[in-house]
Amino acid sequence: MTKRIVLIGGPSTGKTTLLNALRAKGHTCLDEVSREVTKAAQEQGVDQLFLTQPLLFSQMLLDKRIEQYKLAPSLNKDLVFIDRGIPDVTAYMDFIGQEYPENFKSACLDYKYDHIFILPPWQDIHTTDQERYESFDEALNIQNELVKTYKAFGYSPIEVPKTSVDERVNFILQNLDICR
Template identity: 55%
Template sequence: MKTKRIVISGGPGSGKTTLISHLESEGHTCMHEVSRAVIHEAQKQGIDQLFLTNPILFSQKLLEGRLQQFLDASKYNELPFIFYDRGMPDVTAYMDFIDSHYPENFSETCSINKYDIIFLLPPWEEIYTQDNERYESFEQAEKIYHFLLKGYQSYGYNVIEVPVGTVEDRIAYIHKQLKQLL
Protein backbone atom coordinates (compact mmCIF):
# COMPACT_ATOMS: atom_id res chain seq x y z
CA MET A 1 0.00 0.00 0.00
CA LYS A 2 1.33 3.40 -0.97
CA THR A 3 0.92 6.10 1.64
CA LYS A 4 -1.32 8.88 0.35
CA ARG A 5 0.12 12.38 0.73
CA ILE A 6 -2.56 14.86 1.77
CA VAL A 7 -2.01 18.62 1.87
CA ILE A 8 -3.96 21.01 4.07
CA SER A 9 -3.42 24.48 2.62
CA GLY A 10 -5.03 27.88 2.65
CA GLY A 11 -4.26 31.52 3.13
CA PRO A 12 -2.83 32.85 6.37
CA GLY A 13 -5.09 32.46 9.39
CA SER A 14 -7.54 30.02 7.79
CA GLY A 15 -7.16 27.32 10.45
CA LYS A 16 -4.59 25.00 8.84
CA THR A 17 -2.37 24.52 11.85
CA THR A 18 -5.35 23.95 14.14
CA LEU A 19 -6.60 21.20 11.81
CA ILE A 20 -3.15 19.63 11.56
CA SER A 21 -2.84 19.65 15.37
CA HIS A 22 -6.25 18.02 15.70
CA LEU A 23 -5.42 15.37 13.10
CA GLU A 24 -2.20 14.67 14.96
CA SER A 25 -4.09 14.33 18.26
CA GLU A 26 -6.22 11.67 16.51
CA GLY A 27 -3.03 9.73 15.85
CA HIS A 28 -2.36 10.77 12.24
CA THR A 29 1.18 11.47 11.08
CA CYS A 30 1.56 15.12 10.13
CA MET A 31 4.34 17.18 8.62
CA HIS A 32 4.33 20.63 10.17
CA GLU A 33 4.67 23.98 8.42
CA VAL A 34 8.32 24.92 7.90
CA SER A 35 7.90 28.67 7.39
CA ARG A 36 7.87 29.62 11.07
CA ALA A 37 11.24 27.88 11.57
CA VAL A 38 12.67 29.70 8.54
CA ILE A 39 11.29 33.02 9.84
CA HIS A 40 12.70 32.46 13.34
CA GLU A 41 16.12 31.54 11.95
CA ALA A 42 16.20 34.73 9.84
CA GLN A 43 15.12 36.81 12.83
CA LYS A 44 18.02 35.37 14.84
CA GLN A 45 20.25 36.73 12.07
CA GLY A 46 18.62 40.17 12.36
CA ILE A 47 16.27 39.87 9.36
CA ASP A 48 12.78 40.78 10.54
CA GLN A 49 10.81 39.52 7.52
CA LEU A 50 12.95 37.38 5.19
CA PHE A 51 10.05 36.95 2.74
CA LEU A 52 9.86 40.73 2.31
CA THR A 53 13.65 41.24 2.35
CA ASN A 54 14.65 38.36 0.08
CA PRO A 55 11.62 36.47 -1.24
CA ILE A 56 13.69 34.14 -3.45
CA LEU A 57 15.92 33.01 -0.57
CA PHE A 58 12.94 32.60 1.76
CA SER A 59 11.03 30.63 -0.87
CA GLN A 60 14.06 28.48 -1.67
CA LYS A 61 14.36 27.55 2.02
CA LEU A 62 10.64 26.72 2.17
CA LEU A 63 10.79 24.63 -0.98
CA GLU A 64 13.82 22.72 0.32
CA GLY A 65 12.09 22.07 3.64
CA ARG A 66 8.85 20.94 2.04
CA LEU A 67 10.69 18.74 -0.46
CA GLN A 68 12.54 17.11 2.44
CA GLN A 69 9.20 16.49 4.18
CA PHE A 70 7.87 14.96 0.97
CA LEU A 71 10.88 12.64 0.72
CA ASP A 72 10.71 11.79 4.44
CA ALA A 73 7.20 10.43 3.93
CA SER A 74 8.75 7.33 2.36
CA LYS A 75 9.58 6.26 5.95
CA TYR A 76 5.84 5.86 6.60
CA ASN A 77 4.89 3.26 3.98
CA GLU A 78 2.76 1.34 6.48
CA LEU A 79 0.41 4.30 6.96
CA PRO A 80 -2.69 4.87 4.82
CA PHE A 81 -1.93 8.61 4.64
CA ILE A 82 0.22 11.45 5.91
CA PHE A 83 -0.88 15.07 6.26
CA TYR A 84 1.15 18.15 5.33
CA ASP A 85 0.64 21.66 6.67
CA ARG A 86 1.10 23.31 3.25
CA GLY A 87 2.71 21.81 0.16
CA MET A 88 5.39 22.75 -2.32
CA PRO A 89 3.00 24.54 -4.73
CA ASP A 90 2.31 27.06 -1.94
CA VAL A 91 5.80 28.41 -2.64
CA THR A 92 5.14 29.28 -6.28
CA ALA A 93 1.63 30.53 -5.46
CA TYR A 94 3.05 33.03 -2.95
CA MET A 95 5.68 34.13 -5.46
CA ASP A 96 2.92 34.67 -8.01
CA PHE A 97 0.95 36.59 -5.37
CA ILE A 98 3.82 39.09 -4.97
CA ASP A 99 4.34 39.06 -8.76
CA SER A 100 7.93 37.86 -8.45
CA HIS A 101 9.85 35.75 -10.89
CA TYR A 102 11.43 32.62 -9.47
CA PRO A 103 13.87 29.98 -10.69
CA GLU A 104 12.45 27.37 -13.06
CA ASN A 105 13.45 24.61 -10.65
CA PHE A 106 10.73 25.82 -8.26
CA SER A 107 8.02 24.80 -10.75
CA GLU A 108 9.91 21.66 -11.76
CA THR A 109 10.11 20.53 -8.13
CA CYS A 110 6.36 21.05 -7.75
CA SER A 111 5.61 19.19 -10.99
CA ILE A 112 7.80 16.18 -10.24
CA ASN A 113 6.86 15.62 -6.59
CA LYS A 114 3.11 15.17 -6.54
CA TYR A 115 0.76 14.93 -3.59
CA ASP A 116 -2.36 12.77 -3.75
CA ILE A 117 -5.07 15.03 -2.31
CA ILE A 118 -5.25 18.78 -1.71
CA PHE A 119 -7.62 20.33 0.83
CA LEU A 120 -7.82 24.12 0.70
CA LEU A 121 -9.22 26.20 3.54
CA PRO A 122 -10.96 29.43 2.50
CA PRO A 123 -10.37 32.78 4.20
CA TRP A 124 -12.31 33.06 7.46
CA GLU A 125 -12.37 36.53 8.96
CA GLU A 126 -13.83 35.43 12.32
CA ILE A 127 -10.71 33.41 13.19
CA TYR A 128 -8.11 35.53 11.38
CA THR A 129 -5.41 37.10 13.55
CA GLN A 130 -2.04 38.64 12.80
CA ASP A 131 1.11 37.83 14.75
CA ASN A 132 4.89 38.10 14.50
CA GLU A 133 5.04 35.66 11.58
CA ARG A 134 1.68 36.47 10.00
CA TYR A 135 1.91 40.03 8.77
CA GLU A 136 -0.63 39.86 5.93
CA SER A 137 -3.93 41.68 6.22
CA PHE A 138 -7.17 39.73 5.90
CA GLU A 139 -7.67 41.24 2.43
CA GLN A 140 -4.25 39.91 1.43
CA ALA A 141 -5.15 36.51 2.91
CA GLU A 142 -8.21 36.44 0.63
CA LYS A 143 -6.04 37.16 -2.43
CA ILE A 144 -3.50 34.55 -1.37
CA TYR A 145 -6.29 31.96 -1.19
CA HIS A 146 -7.11 32.58 -4.86
CA PHE A 147 -3.44 32.35 -5.84
CA LEU A 148 -3.19 29.05 -3.94
CA LEU A 149 -6.26 27.67 -5.69
CA LYS A 150 -4.98 28.71 -9.11
CA GLY A 151 -1.46 27.50 -8.28
CA TYR A 152 -2.49 24.00 -7.26
CA GLN A 153 -4.82 23.75 -10.24
CA SER A 154 -1.98 24.77 -12.55
CA TYR A 155 -0.08 21.64 -11.42
CA GLY A 156 -3.10 19.49 -12.29
CA TYR A 157 -4.61 19.06 -8.84
CA ASN A 158 -8.31 18.74 -8.12
CA VAL A 159 -8.58 21.03 -5.09
CA ILE A 160 -11.17 20.26 -2.41
CA GLU A 161 -12.36 23.28 -0.43
CA VAL A 162 -13.02 22.60 3.26
CA PRO A 163 -16.02 24.61 4.48
CA VAL A 164 -15.65 26.93 7.45
CA GLY A 165 -16.96 25.52 10.71
CA THR A 166 -15.82 24.03 13.96
CA VAL A 167 -12.62 22.03 13.99
CA GLU A 168 -14.69 18.89 14.49
CA ASP A 169 -16.91 19.69 11.50
CA ARG A 170 -13.90 20.39 9.30
CA ILE A 171 -12.17 17.18 10.38
CA ALA A 172 -15.38 15.21 9.74
CA TYR A 173 -15.58 16.75 6.26
CA ILE A 174 -11.96 15.77 5.52
CA HIS A 175 -12.53 12.21 6.77
CA LYS A 176 -15.70 11.91 4.67
CA GLN A 177 -13.86 13.11 1.55
CA LEU A 178 -10.98 10.71 2.20
CA LYS A 179 -13.39 7.77 2.50
CA GLN A 180 -14.97 8.71 -0.81
CA LEU A 181 -11.65 9.23 -2.59
CA LEU A 182 -9.59 6.36 -1.24
Protein backbone atom coordinates (compact mmCIF):
# COMPACT_ATOMS: atom_id res chain seq x y z
CA MET A 1 0.00 0.00 0.00
CA THR A 2 1.35 3.40 -0.99
CA LYS A 3 2.12 5.85 1.78
CA ARG A 4 1.77 9.50 0.91
CA ILE A 5 4.37 11.66 2.68
CA VAL A 6 3.87 15.41 2.44
CA LEU A 7 6.49 18.11 2.90
CA ILE A 8 4.99 21.38 4.07
CA GLY A 9 6.32 24.74 5.19
CA GLY A 10 6.12 28.39 4.38
CA PRO A 11 7.72 29.81 1.26
CA SER A 12 11.43 29.26 0.84
CA THR A 13 11.96 26.66 3.56
CA GLY A 14 13.81 24.18 1.33
CA LYS A 15 10.95 21.86 0.33
CA THR A 16 11.89 21.67 -3.35
CA THR A 17 15.57 21.16 -2.59
CA LEU A 18 14.71 18.39 -0.14
CA LEU A 19 12.33 16.76 -2.62
CA ASN A 20 15.04 16.82 -5.29
CA ALA A 21 17.47 15.17 -2.87
CA LEU A 22 14.93 12.44 -2.09
CA ARG A 23 14.39 11.96 -5.83
CA ALA A 24 18.17 11.68 -6.35
CA LYS A 25 18.17 8.84 -3.80
CA GLY A 26 15.61 6.98 -5.93
CA HIS A 27 12.41 7.99 -4.15
CA THR A 28 9.26 8.88 -6.05
CA CYS A 29 8.34 12.54 -5.63
CA LEU A 30 5.51 14.74 -6.86
CA ASP A 31 6.36 18.41 -7.35
CA GLU A 32 4.58 21.49 -6.04
CA VAL A 33 1.80 22.49 -8.43
CA SER A 34 1.40 26.17 -7.50
CA ARG A 35 4.39 27.24 -9.61
CA GLU A 36 2.80 25.47 -12.59
CA VAL A 37 -0.52 27.27 -12.04
CA THR A 38 1.23 30.62 -11.49
CA LYS A 39 3.40 30.25 -14.58
CA ALA A 40 0.40 29.33 -16.76
CA ALA A 41 -1.43 32.43 -15.53
CA GLN A 42 1.62 34.60 -16.21
CA GLU A 43 1.71 33.29 -19.76
CA GLN A 44 -1.89 34.55 -20.03
CA GLY A 45 -0.84 37.99 -18.75
CA VAL A 46 -1.84 37.59 -15.09
CA ASP A 47 1.21 38.36 -12.97
CA GLN A 48 0.00 36.84 -9.67
CA LEU A 49 -3.24 34.89 -10.01
CA PHE A 50 -3.33 34.18 -6.26
CA LEU A 51 -3.34 37.92 -5.55
CA THR A 52 -5.86 38.88 -8.23
CA GLN A 53 -8.21 35.86 -8.14
CA PRO A 54 -7.38 33.86 -5.01
CA LEU A 55 -10.46 31.65 -5.16
CA LEU A 56 -9.84 30.64 -8.78
CA PHE A 57 -6.15 30.02 -8.11
CA SER A 58 -6.94 27.98 -5.00
CA GLN A 59 -9.59 25.89 -6.75
CA MET A 60 -7.05 25.08 -9.46
CA LEU A 61 -4.52 24.07 -6.79
CA LEU A 62 -7.09 21.99 -4.96
CA ASP A 63 -7.98 20.12 -8.15
CA LYS A 64 -4.33 19.46 -8.98
CA ARG A 65 -3.49 18.32 -5.44
CA ILE A 66 -6.43 15.92 -5.47
CA GLU A 67 -5.10 14.59 -8.80
CA GLN A 68 -1.68 14.05 -7.17
CA TYR A 69 -3.30 12.29 -4.23
CA LYS A 70 -5.18 9.93 -6.55
CA LEU A 71 -2.12 9.42 -8.76
CA ALA A 72 0.15 8.23 -5.93
CA PRO A 73 -1.05 4.58 -5.72
CA SER A 74 -0.79 4.12 -9.49
CA LEU A 75 2.95 4.82 -9.26
CA ASN A 76 3.37 1.38 -7.63
CA LYS A 77 5.78 2.63 -4.96
CA ASP A 78 5.66 2.09 -1.21
CA LEU A 79 6.37 5.77 -0.58
CA VAL A 80 5.45 8.86 -2.56
CA PHE A 81 6.78 12.21 -1.36
CA ILE A 82 4.62 15.22 -2.20
CA ASP A 83 5.54 18.91 -2.11
CA ARG A 84 2.57 20.43 -0.23
CA GLY A 85 -0.79 18.84 0.49
CA ILE A 86 -4.45 19.60 0.14
CA PRO A 87 -4.74 21.42 3.52
CA ASP A 88 -2.17 23.96 2.28
CA VAL A 89 -4.94 25.38 0.11
CA THR A 90 -7.20 26.23 3.05
CA ALA A 91 -4.23 27.44 5.11
CA TYR A 92 -3.30 29.99 2.46
CA MET A 93 -6.91 31.10 2.07
CA ASP A 94 -7.20 31.56 5.83
CA PHE A 95 -3.89 33.45 5.79
CA ILE A 96 -5.30 36.08 3.41
CA GLY A 97 -8.76 36.05 5.03
CA GLN A 98 -10.49 34.74 1.90
CA GLU A 99 -13.71 32.76 2.28
CA TYR A 100 -13.95 29.52 0.31
CA PRO A 101 -16.58 26.87 -0.40
CA GLU A 102 -17.16 23.90 1.88
CA ASN A 103 -15.63 21.51 -0.69
CA PHE A 104 -12.19 22.86 0.28
CA LYS A 105 -12.60 21.56 3.83
CA SER A 106 -14.30 18.38 2.65
CA ALA A 107 -11.30 17.58 0.46
CA CYS A 108 -9.01 17.92 3.48
CA LEU A 109 -11.13 15.37 5.32
CA ASP A 110 -11.68 13.02 2.37
CA TYR A 111 -8.04 12.75 1.27
CA LYS A 112 -5.81 11.92 4.23
CA TYR A 113 -2.02 11.68 4.07
CA ASP A 114 0.10 9.18 5.98
CA HIS A 115 2.89 11.46 7.23
CA ILE A 116 3.46 15.19 7.33
CA PHE A 117 6.92 16.76 7.66
CA ILE A 118 7.14 20.49 8.19
CA LEU A 119 10.17 22.56 7.29
CA PRO A 120 10.54 25.62 9.52
CA PRO A 121 11.12 29.15 8.27
CA TRP A 122 14.82 29.72 7.71
CA GLN A 123 15.89 33.27 7.00
CA ASP A 124 19.32 32.22 5.70
CA ILE A 125 17.76 30.41 2.75
CA HIS A 126 14.72 32.63 2.21
CA THR A 127 14.54 34.14 -1.29
CA THR A 128 11.90 35.63 -3.54
CA ASP A 129 11.39 35.26 -7.29
CA GLN A 130 8.68 35.57 -9.96
CA GLU A 131 6.44 32.95 -8.31
CA ARG A 132 7.54 33.34 -4.67
CA TYR A 133 6.94 36.92 -3.59
CA GLU A 134 6.33 36.59 0.17
CA SER A 135 8.61 38.41 2.62
CA PHE A 136 10.20 36.47 5.46
CA ASP A 137 7.66 37.92 7.92
CA GLU A 138 4.85 36.75 5.67
CA ALA A 139 6.51 33.33 5.47
CA LEU A 140 6.45 33.15 9.29
CA ASN A 141 2.74 33.96 9.34
CA ILE A 142 2.03 31.41 6.60
CA GLN A 143 3.97 28.82 8.60
CA ASN A 144 1.78 29.47 11.64
CA GLU A 145 -1.34 29.08 9.51
CA LEU A 146 -0.04 25.81 8.03
CA VAL A 147 0.63 24.35 11.49
CA LYS A 148 -2.80 25.44 12.74
CA THR A 149 -4.56 24.03 9.67
CA TYR A 150 -2.83 20.65 9.60
CA LYS A 151 -3.42 20.18 13.34
CA ALA A 152 -7.09 21.09 12.87
CA PHE A 153 -7.38 18.26 10.35
CA GLY A 154 -5.86 15.77 12.80
CA TYR A 155 -2.21 15.74 11.74
CA SER A 156 0.85 15.99 13.96
CA PRO A 157 3.50 17.44 11.64
CA ILE A 158 7.07 16.38 12.37
CA GLU A 159 9.44 19.35 12.24
CA VAL A 160 12.54 18.81 10.11
CA PRO A 161 15.62 20.45 11.64
CA LYS A 162 17.55 23.26 9.94
CA THR A 163 20.55 21.22 8.87
CA SER A 164 22.22 20.17 5.63
CA VAL A 165 20.08 18.69 2.88
CA ASP A 166 21.57 15.22 3.43
CA GLU A 167 20.86 15.42 7.16
CA ARG A 168 17.31 16.51 6.46
CA VAL A 169 16.80 13.58 4.08
CA ASN A 170 18.20 11.17 6.67
CA PHE A 171 15.98 12.69 9.37
CA ILE A 172 12.88 12.05 7.27
CA LEU A 173 13.91 8.55 6.28
CA GLN A 174 14.79 7.65 9.86
CA ASN A 175 11.42 8.91 11.01
CA LEU A 176 9.82 6.72 8.37
CA ASP A 177 11.98 3.79 9.49
CA ILE A 178 13.46 3.20 6.06
CA CYS A 179 16.90 4.75 6.31
CA ARG A 180 19.28 2.61 4.27
